[in-house]
Amino acid sequence: MTGSSGASGPDAGDAPNGRAESRPGGGDGPRVPGDRAFFGQPIGLMTLFTTELWERFSYYGMRAILLYYLTDTLANGGLALPQTTGLALVSIYGTSVYLLSVVGGWAADRLVGARRSTLYGGIVIASGHVSLSVPGVGFSAVGICLVAIGTGLLKPNVSSMVGELYARDDPRRDSGFSIFYMGINIGSLVAPILVGVARDWGGYHAGFAVAAVGMAVALVFFVAGRRYLGAAGSAVANPIRPEEHRTLVRNGLVILAAILVVLGVAALTTSTGGLDVFINTMSYLAFLAPITYLTVMYRSPRVTVAERGRVLAYVPLFVGAMLFWMIFEQAATTLSAFAQDRTDRHVLGIGVSPEFFQSVNPASIIVLAPLFAWIWARTHDRPPTAYKFAMGLALGALSFVFLAAASAVVGDGLAPAWVLIVVYVIQTLGELCLSPVGLAATTLLAPKAFRSQALAVWFLAESAGQAITAQLVKATEGASDTAYFGWIGAVTLVVALALWAVAPWVTRQIRRSDALEHAPIG
Known part of the structure; x- marks a missing residue:
């Protein structure tokens, strides 16, 4: 299981009453009491630790049974997709999550900030799990898409807020991330077991309902604990300037055109159509994105x-x-x-x-x-x-x-x-x-x-x-x-x-x- 860090704020000071206080994420945020209240770490880490634990619980719980749901028989409550199609579709689901994480990072940096991106992403994920818990192919398709989109919004930004709780030279940073990663692994450790039990008891949709409950708990912890985060994740790091609007629209149209071209190529080269066209389109985009990214990096005049x-x-x-x-x-x-x-x-x-x-x-x-x-x-x-x-x-x-x-x-x-x-x-x-x-x-x-x-x-x-x-x-x-x-x-x-x-x-x-x-x- 992996994570990431972001920028950091100033060092914490000591309050007159002996309890540490901090301004997470920067000097402009409110002072947050209990700088060492969570295992010697900023109290805001508790909010992010519990949020990520339960979000990962929902993600890995849903993923643990997704292949079985897609390929099981209709009599057993599955969608009866061919095994090969199910395997490819679950892989492309993972591909989509990580591609959308790039979009989620950009949205946080330029539009809404990491905190709101995390909140919106969590709401979308919860909606997706609820949709998956309702029987029906349409509900399942919508649910899978919503979970992918929501995870893309949330995944890169929770970790970046952890980084903002610490000054760059704060010696607690590494141990703080170790605690945070422990939350990730606790969630992913418990989820497949509990969701598997729910599936055995009430079928696939009961398993997805357990994942929905996990994401709801994550949202409760995040909303209730936001006051402990100070300014972490609240600022838009690089807001869009008015003079950039035309360039962004032009770049957006170029990207959209490129996606449509890739879709056309996938449609022309895929004889079976349907899901296979989608699978191939996402595959081609996943291959082209890093090539484009690294080429732009290498050739940039900056x-x-x-x-x-x-x-x-x-x-x-x-x-x-x-x-x-x-x-x-x-x-x-x-x-x-x-x-x-x-x-x-x-x-x-x-x-x-x-x-x-x-x-x-x-x-x-x-x-x-x-x-x-x-x-x-x-x-x-x-x-x-x-x-x-x-x-x-x-x-x-x-x-x-x-x-x-x-x-x-x-x-x-x-x-x-x-x-x-x-x-x-x-x-x-x-x-x-x-x-x-x-x-x-x-x-x-x-x-x-x-x-x-x-x-x-x-x-x-x-x-x-x-x-x-x-x-x-x-x-x-x-x-x-x-x-x-x-x-x-x-x-x-x-x-x-x-x-x-x-x-x-x-x-x-x-x-x-x-x-x-x-x-x-x-």
Whole structure:
């Protein structure tokens, strides 16, 4: 599970009565009592911690049963979509969330601010879950779209408000984010289990109703606790100026035209029509967006020669991250299908639902994250970033190689539950190698003119990765699990070795850019 930080406000002062006070997000906001009231952190962190915990509960709870709902029979309350279509559609749902997160970040920066974007996003998400809880294909389609749109508005902005609770040099910042991430993982740990129980008891719509309750609780905590946030997230960082209106309209029309062209290409190249046209359109957009973004960065006149070197160095890291998320995010697709159809779901003699396995990753994060933090501290953040990316990608690849081998061993039988548990633990090890350093590398290597948009680039890696999955499951329809997981794991492992091979070049490129930037003029 990943998150992000934003800008920070001034240092907190001490009140005369001995209780710390702060102005989160900036010096213009109201003073907020209890600067250390939440485990030694600003009281505003409690608001954001609980909001994100319950929002992630709703998101991962809904995602845990989405594939099963789409592909189950009408008699069982599902939509009876073909398995391949369901797998591709869930992947494209993830693609859409991360593409829309870019829009949500822009809306917060330029239109409404992070706080209102979070509130509006939460309301839209809750409406989507309520719609999903009502039987009917139309309600389901509207619900899925609303959850994707709302998550795009909310996801990038809760994390940015956490950053605004701290001064840039506040030593509590890292521990504050650690507490915040714990909320993310608690929500994603509990959600699949409870939603799975609700599904077993009352069907899919009961499961979606539980997710709706989770999002409603998140909204209650956010609205009730907004007074503790001070000014965090209330300001519009870069409001649209009147002289920009014409340019924004022109750019909006260009983007709309590009989307229509991509839609036309998808329609012409897709023989089956319907959902497949939508899936292909979103896939093409997910591939084009990062190419366009990085090209604009590299060619912008506001980018220096030294910064262009960093952009080039970032490209291999982006490819590595994209392929890692391609594997990792299959937790909601192919691994969910494997849990339901190919796994003996008994853990220590106790029967578990297929949703249970999606709780293994957050549980592993909670256990292993402190260990990795200790390792990186003891090794002084060695090896360099590019090598960590290669290690993370290799671990992701090996998880699929392992699953392919297990599938070959059991043949037409059921794999023991520990096989999937090991797969998720291996992927968690890869996530801890790649994800924490990935966002830091993205923000550090981004040109100054694009620094506030760095998070968008990171989201595009996840978006493109899931778009690859959508295309893979369609292209490999009918392939055995051994072949599917084996070939993806083997090819990705080759890419990981290639990334390891170019890691020295990436490191030299970054150091050369740093030296060039700090070279004396004249």
